[in-house]
Every structure is written in structure tokens, then in C-alpha cells.
Amino acid sequence: KGLFTYDPGFMSTASCDSQITFIDGDKGILLHRGYPIEQLAEKSDYLEVCYLLMYGELPSAEEKEHFVRTVKKHTMVHEQLSFFYRGFRRDAHPMAIMCGVVGALSAFYHDSLDINDSQHREIAAFRLISKMPTLAAMCYKYSTGQPFMFPRNDLTYAENFLHMMFGTPCEEYKPNPILANAMDRIFLLHADHEQNASTSTVRLAGSSGANPFACVASGIAALWGPAHGGANEAVLSMLEQIGDEERIPEFIERAKDKDDPFRLMGFGHRVYKNFDPRAKVMKQTCDEVLGELGLDNDPLLRIAKRLEQIALEDPYFVERKLYPNVDFYSGIILKAIGIPTNMFTVIFALSRTIGWIAHWHEHHSSPIARIGRPRQLYLGEKKRDYPER
Numbered sequence: 001k002g003l004f005t006y007d008p009g010f011m012s013t014a015s016c017d018s019q020i021t022f023i024d025g026d027k028g029i030l031l032h033r034g035y036p037i038e039q040l041a042e043k044s045d046y047l048e049v050c051y052l053l054m055y056g057e058l059p060s061a062e063e064k065e066h067f068v069r070t071v072k073k074h075t076m077v078h079e080q081l082s083f084f085y086r087g088f089r090r091d092a093h094p095m096a097i098m099c100g101v102v103g104a105l106s107a108f109y110h111d112s113l114d115i116n117d118s119q120h121r122e123i124a125a126f127r128l129i130s131k132m133p134t135l136a137a138m139c140y141k142y143s144t145g146q147p148f149m150f151p152r153n154d155l156t157y158a159e160n161f162l163h164m165m166f167g168t169p170c171e172e173y174k175p176n177p178i179l180a181n182a183m184d185r186i187f188l189l190h191a192d193h194e195q196n197a198s199t200s201t202v203r204l205a206g207s208s209g210a211n212p213f214a215c216v217a218s219g220i221a222a223l224w225g226p227a228h229g230g231a232n233e234a235v236l237s238m239l240e241q242i243g244d245e246e247r248i249p250e251f252i253e254r255a256k257d258k259d260d261p262f263r264l265m266g267f268g269h270r271v272y273k274n275f276d277p278r279a280k281v282m283k284q285t286c287d288e289v290l291g292e293l294g295l296d297n298d299p300l301l302r303i304a305k306r307l308e309q310i311a312l313e314d315p316y317f318v319e320r321k322l323y324p325n326v327d328f329y330s331g332i333i334l335k336a337i338g339i340p341t342n343m344f345t346v347i348f349a350l351s352r353t354i355g356w357i358a359h360w361h362e363h364h365s366s367p368i369a370r371i372g373r374p375r376q377l378y379l380g381e382k383k384r385d386y387p388e389r
């Protein structure tokens with residue numbers, strides 16, 4: 001009694017049991033509800049994977065049709081919410097805006113706040129999946145000074161997002177199927193990844209009984225850091241900083257130097273000590289997109305490819321099993337599609353919302369759900385008396 005395990009960074013502590021996602025990091029395996037990620041990426045699409053994560057099984061054709069229709073019913077956001085955007089500086093980081101506006105959804109949708117009511121929980125899930133692309137695109141439009149675009153429910157989920165990002169009231173955005181497909185794949189490959197920092201944050205926030213919008217806002221905040229979802233943005237900043245293929249060895253040496261805080265962004269993973277299976281699919285999509293756009297010779301992308309090649313052969317990275325992760329390639333694809341760098345992590349947040357909500361839901365469905373309350377190892381001062389002064 002009174003003893004507990006000290007495990008900084010939760011290297012070997014399971015915080016919950018779950019039936020959603022399985023990862024074998026040594027073998028490079030990722031399964032959602034038992035289905036390999038490679039098969040889902042090839043045969044399924046993002047909304048179908050959302051259904052799978054939420055309900056545990058793939059939908060029948062009618063179930064999928066009904067699910068997609070329900071998602072489309074909730075794509076608009078309350079008009080008042082657009083005033084919230086107008087309170088931000090135009091140069092605000094979109095993740096800063098997302099932390100605010102997603103949390104603020106709890107002020108608008110009172111029929112989705114009762115966590116003990118399964119219907120409330122379900123409608124909150126739909127609202128979040130449906131509104132995230134709208135809220136994300138509004139961040140971008142706000143930064144450019146262009147008007148917010150209403151969602152178009154005749155388009156697919158990915159096409160609609162690209163329309164809200166790049167369409168204007170003067171000119172309709174005509175989605176390129178290869179780019180829309182790549183966008184959908186980025187959403188799908190980021191949909192869930194078991195107990196990462198942001199998902200654990202959502203579960204912990206949820207364990208106190210906080211409402212789903214507040215919990216997802218906490219996940220967005222945790223995702224923002226460069227060691228987690230901020231890595232895709234950091235990859236592009238790093239490539240720009242390298243600037244020239246000839247300077248790659250200099251940065252490789254810096255990454256190995258323990259006195260230098262610089263790390264190769266987009267390399268390494270806490271769980272995968274083998275190639276990240278998502279990165280394999282993303283690499284293939286990356287080649288398709290660059291080919292379609294004729295960008296094979298883009299200088300930044302050339303630096304990325306050369307960097308990958310050098311790091312994969314360098315003993316430092318080989319010995320530590322530091323492979324390119326999903327964010328290394330997703331950053332490159334997003335740049336090629338024309339998404340500004342500071343929106344990259346927002347897109348990760350949009351994609352991961354279903355994972356957060358599925359875990360939040362699982363927590364509340366568990367008969368042993370209880371508030372998360374980690375202990376600590378106190379190393380501070382012993383009791384002492386306040387000095388007479």
C-alpha cells in the first residue's frame with residue numbers, strides 16, 4: 001500500500017484497455033478493429049474508417065449511405081461562431097484558433113453535452129466529424145481575408161474540404177481526383193493511433209466528465225507540439241532551413257550531436273522501431289501526387305528525398321531504428337497540394353478527431369471507467385517552517 005510504479009513518459013504503463021487500434025511497433029503492424037491499415041488505405045475511405053472506429057464493424061452499403069448523409073447534415077457551423085474568428089488576429093496560428101473554436105462548440109450545441117446519454121454522445125461525434133473540415137478551412141480563409149465558404153454537400157468529404165479551402169464565391173473549386181484522393185488518404189492514415197499524447201489527453205479530460213467538445217479541444221492542444229502533430233509542420237520548416245542538398249550532411253551531423261537540440265523532424269517514433277506502415281502508404285501517395293503535379297524536381301522535395309536516403313543509410317539512424325514517420329511524407333504531400341505549412345497540424349487534428357471521439361466514447365462505455373489520476377514521485381523539499389522575516 002502506498003507504493004506505485006514510476007514510469008516517466010509512460011514507456012511501459014497501459015492506461016486503459018481498448019478494442020479500437022492494435023499496434024506492433026517492432027513488426028510495423030497497425031490494425032483498426034482488426035483490419036490492416038494498408039488494406040483500409042487501399043480499399044476503404046476516411047468516412048468508412050470513421051464508421052469502423054466508432055461502431056467496431058465495417059458498414060453495409062445502406063449503413064454507410066446513412067452515415068455519410070448524417071455527416072453531411074451537420075457540416076455547417078452556427079453563424080455566431082464566425083464572430084469568434086473575427087476576434088483573432090489575422091496572423092494567429094490556426095492551431096491557436098482551433099483550440100478556441102472547437103472548445104466553443106460546447107456553447108452552441110446543448111443537445112450533445114450529456115455524457116451519460118448515448119444519443120448525446122452519438123450526435124456530438126457526428127457534429128465533430130462534420131464540422132472539423134469547416135472550422136479548419138475557416139481558419140485559413142480568415143488568415144487570407146477571403147470570405148468563409150459554405151460547405152458543399154454534393155462533394156465528398158475530402159473534396160468539400162478542398163472546396164472550402166481553395167474555392168471562392170467568384171470561382172468554383174474543381175477538385176482534382178488525385179489530390180482529393182490523397183487528401184482522403186491523409187485523413188484516413190491519421191484517423192487513430194491508440195494511446196498517443198493527444199488521445200490520452202482526451203481520455204483523461206473525458207474521465208472527469210468534461211463534455212466532448214472540451215475534451216477534443218484538449219486533444220488539439222496536446223497535438224500541437226512538434227514532438228507529436230506539430231512534426232509535419234516542423235518537417236517543412238526543417239527542409240526550408242536546410243535549403244540546399246549540399247547542406248544535408250551538416251544537419252545530419254547536428255541531429256546526432258547530443259549537445260545540439262536539433263532533431264531530424266519526421267524521423268523516429270515512440271512505438272515503431274521498424275518502418276511505420278502508414279509512412280509506406282504515404283510515400284506511395286506522395287509519389288503519385290508529385291507525379292500528377294509535375295513536381296518531381298521541386299527543390300524542397302528533392303532535399304526531402306535525399307535526406308531520407310542519407311538517413312536510412314546512416315549507422316546512427318539505423319542503429320536507433322529511426323525511420324521516416326507518417327509526418328515526413330504527409331508534410332510533403334500537403335505542401336504539393338498547396339496547403340500552407342501552418343495548416344498542416346490542423347489537418348492532423350481534423351483527421352484524428354474520430355480517433356479521439358472513439359476513445360472518449362469507449363471510455364464512457366466501459367463499466368470500470370473512473371477518473372484518471374496519475375501519481376507522482378515527489379523529489380522536492382522536505383517539510384520546513386515559514387521563516388520569520
Ligand code: CMC
Nearest residue numbers: 226227228229231255263264265266267268269270320325
Ligand atoms: N533525430 C535525431 N535523433 C533522434 C531522433 C530524431 N528525430 N529521434 C530520436 N532520436 C534519438 C534520440 O536522441 C535517442 O538517442 P540516444 O539513445 O543516443 O540518446 C534515441 O534516438 C531514442 O530517442 P527517444 O527520444 O528516446 O525516443 P522517444 O520514443 O522518446 O521519441 C519521438 C520519439 C517521435 C518524439 C522522437 O523520435 C522525435 O523527437 N522525432 C522527431 C519528431 C517527430 O517526427 N515526431 C512525430 C512522431 S509521429 C507522429 C505522431 O505520432 O504524432
